Amino acid sequence: MSLAGKVAIVTGAGTGIGKGVAVELARRGVKVAVSYHASEAGARDTQERIAALGGESIIVRADVSCKDEIDAMAQEVAGRFGGVDILVNNAALQLNNNFDYDDETYDRLMNTNLKGYWQCIQAVVPYMKAKGAGRIILISSVHAKRPTDFDTVYAMTKGGIKMLARESAIELAKYGITVNTIEPGAVDVGKKSAKETKPFVPPEYAERAQGMRRDIRWKFPLGRTGLPSDVASLVCYIASDETAFLTGAAIRLDGGSMLL
Amino acid sequence: MQPMRLPNKVVFITDADGGSGRALMRRLAAEGAALLLNSPSNGRAVEAELEQVRQSGVRARVVSVDLCRSAEVVPMLERAAGELGPVDVLVHNNNLVVPISVETGEEDVFLQVMNANAKSAYVCAKAVGEQMAAAGRPGKIVFVSSIHAEKPTGSSFAYSASKGAVKMLAREASIVLGRRGISVNTIELGPVEGDDEVFRSDISKLYDSYRYKVPSAVLGTHDDLAELVLFLASDEARYLNGADIRMDGGFLMHYLDFKMKLPQQSEEGAR
Numbered sequence: 001m002s003l004a005g006k007v008a009i010v011t012g013a014g015t016g017i018g019k020g021v022a023v024e025l026a027r028r029g030v031k032v033a034v035s036y037h038a039s040e041a042g043a044r045d046t047q048e049r050i051a052a053l054g055g056e057s058i059i060v061r062a063d064v065s066c067k068d069e070i071d072a073m074a075q076e077v078a079g080r081f082g083g084v085d086i087l088v089n090n091a092a093l094q095l096n097n098n099f100d101y102d103d104e105t106y107d108r109l110m111n112t113n114l115k116g117y118w119q120c121i122q123a124v125v126p127y128m129k130a131k132g133a134g135r136i137i138l139i140s141s142v143h144a145k146r147p148t149d150f151d152t153v154y155a156m157t158k159g160g161i162k163m164l165a166r167e168s169a170i171e172l173a174k175y176g177i178t179v180n181t182i183e184p185g186a187v188d189v190g191k192k193s194a195k196e197t198k199p200f201v202p203p204e205y206a207e208r209a210q211g212m213r214r215d216i217r218w219k220f221p222l223g224r225t226g227l228p229s230d231v232a233s234l235v236c237y238i239a240s241d242e243t244a245f246l247t248g249a250a251i252r253l254d255g256g257s258m259l260l
Numbered sequence: 261m262q263p264m265r266l267p268n269k270v271v272f273i274t275d276a277d278g279g280s281g282r283a284l285m286r287r288l289a290a291e292g293a294a295l296l297l298n299s300p301s302n303g304r305a306v307e308a309e310l311e312q313v314r315q316s317g318v319r320a321r322v323v324s325v326d327l328c329r330s331a332e333v334v335p336m337l338e339r340a341a342g343e344l345g346p347v348d349v350l351v352h353n354n355n356l357v358v359p360i361s362v363e364t365g366e367e368d369v370f371l372q373v374m375n376a377n378a379k380s381a382y383v384c385a386k387a388v389g390e391q392m393a394a395a396g397r398p399g400k401i402v403f404v405s406s407i408h409a410e411k412p413t414g415s416s417f418a419y420s421a422s423k424g425a426v427k428m429l430a431r432e433a434s435i436v437l438g439r440r441g442i443s444v445n446t447i448e449l450g451p452v453e454g455d456d457e458v459f460r461s462d463i464s465k466l467y468d469s470y471r472y473k474v475p476s477a478v479l480g481t482h483d484d485l486a487e488l489v490l491f492l493a494s495d496e497a498r499y500l501n502g503a504d505i506r507m508d509g510g511f512l513m514h515y516l517d518f519k520m521k522l523p524q525q526s527e528e529g530a531r
């Protein structure tokens with residue numbers, strides 16, 4: 001399952017799942033573009049971890065709600081590494097405004113989480129087309145199917161991503177590009193969740209989040225929440241040559257939590 | 261005579277002008293509903309239906325607002341409540357299809373489709389949900405969506421993404437608003453006459469011989485849609501919440517076209 005020598009862009013690679021994915025790809029010999037927007041220190045940390053493993057990476061800054069910045073990012077990565085083989089769309093906002101979005105904040109979330117995923121795909125397609133192959137992996141959420149009860153518009157973006165993935169899969173198949181989605185459940189990214197820390201989140205949500213940690217054994221059949229490394233190993237599998245016939249699939253990765 | 265099923269219920273139809281809007285007006289008015297109609301043509305496209313329902317004694321108010329702007333929707337609902345009473349039933353049926361490809365699509369088309377179908381749904385659900393909750397009466401929200409909330413079109417990814425987004429909006433609303441006594445359901449409508457043109461695709465042959473992919477080989481109409489909306493809006497549907505009802509005559513059940521009913525010779529001749 002060799003990925004060595006391939007080139008990947010991972011958005012949102014300064015923190016959490018993106019960081020875990022970037023480091024694991026690099027450990028397997030992938031040249032990684034660590035894409036970030038706000039988490040500059042986090043992106044540097046990702047790059048340092050990759051360097052410590054003897055891997056190769058560059059840091060690229062892009063606001064994925066801005067097409068010009070996305071296109072510039074793809075161009076820079078292709079120029080530096082000679083193409084793009086793998087795109088991991090991961091950068092997303094979760095604001096936990098529940099049903100109380102104003103019109104502008106709604107746009108902000110849609111433009112980042114959904115439009116950004118689409119335009120990152122658009123930006124890498126020319127490079128993948130040139131090679132006649134590509135792997136596009138969308139990090140979505142169990143909330144593409146199950147409502148959140150804490151962030152309506154976040155779930156709307158994930159519902160949109162589900163269809164973006166299916167449409168992209170049928171449209172880009174002719175170029176040898178596959179498009180698949182990972183739908184993680186709760187992933188422990190080593191910090192308190194926004195539900196516990198955001199000042200505008202009602203106390204009941206914080207209690208609920210703490211309750212989830214307390215009750216892990218009966219909320220997650222496998223006895224734990226997810227880790228970025230769980231997502232990373234599935235990303236590496238989907239990115240490999242072994243998944244040539246897999247496209248338009250959404251793989252739920254949640255320790256079985258959605259079954260309960 | 262049967263009792264009316266929506267007596268004096270105030271129904272807000274978010275797009276009166278399209279084919280589904282006109283069918284909804286006729287059917288819901290016939291069951292005693294009062295109509296709040298958003299009409300981009302400011303009523304001109306529905307003159308015949310308006311005259312018909314008003315003659316039958318139904319109250320109807322026509323408005324023309326940008327559904328993506330809370331600053332227009334919220335005051336409009338307040339004014340309408342003064343005349344008709346607060347909204348009891350929201351039917352969101354905006355359905356803009358514009359071809360757009362993943363590879364070459366333009367951002368403004370993407371935003372146009374997403375806003376027309378999904379943002380309007382959010383803005384209306386939030387505004388109407390607040391009005392319903394304040395009125396303290398059980399309310400109903402029906403989203404008229406599409407089989408393309410699940411099945412890709414191969415012609416307008418923004419359309420299917422917008423319907424995927426509305427599907428999750430409905431599920432969120434079914435719990436957040438459900439606690440306030442509001443039921444929220446989605447209809448995923450399958451092909452009606454002409455959809456083969458609307459969804460013409462170089463990639464997907466979904467709509468080739470689409471009529472015969474419906475096992476009965478009979479396409480549904482907006483009148484079928486109106487019947488289901490009526491049921492979901494009525495008291496009989498009290499235990500339905502957060503449901504997605506696919507209404508496509510079984511169209512999506514086909515796989516690799518094995519199960520198509522072939523046209524009869526005589527039918528072929530008639531066509």
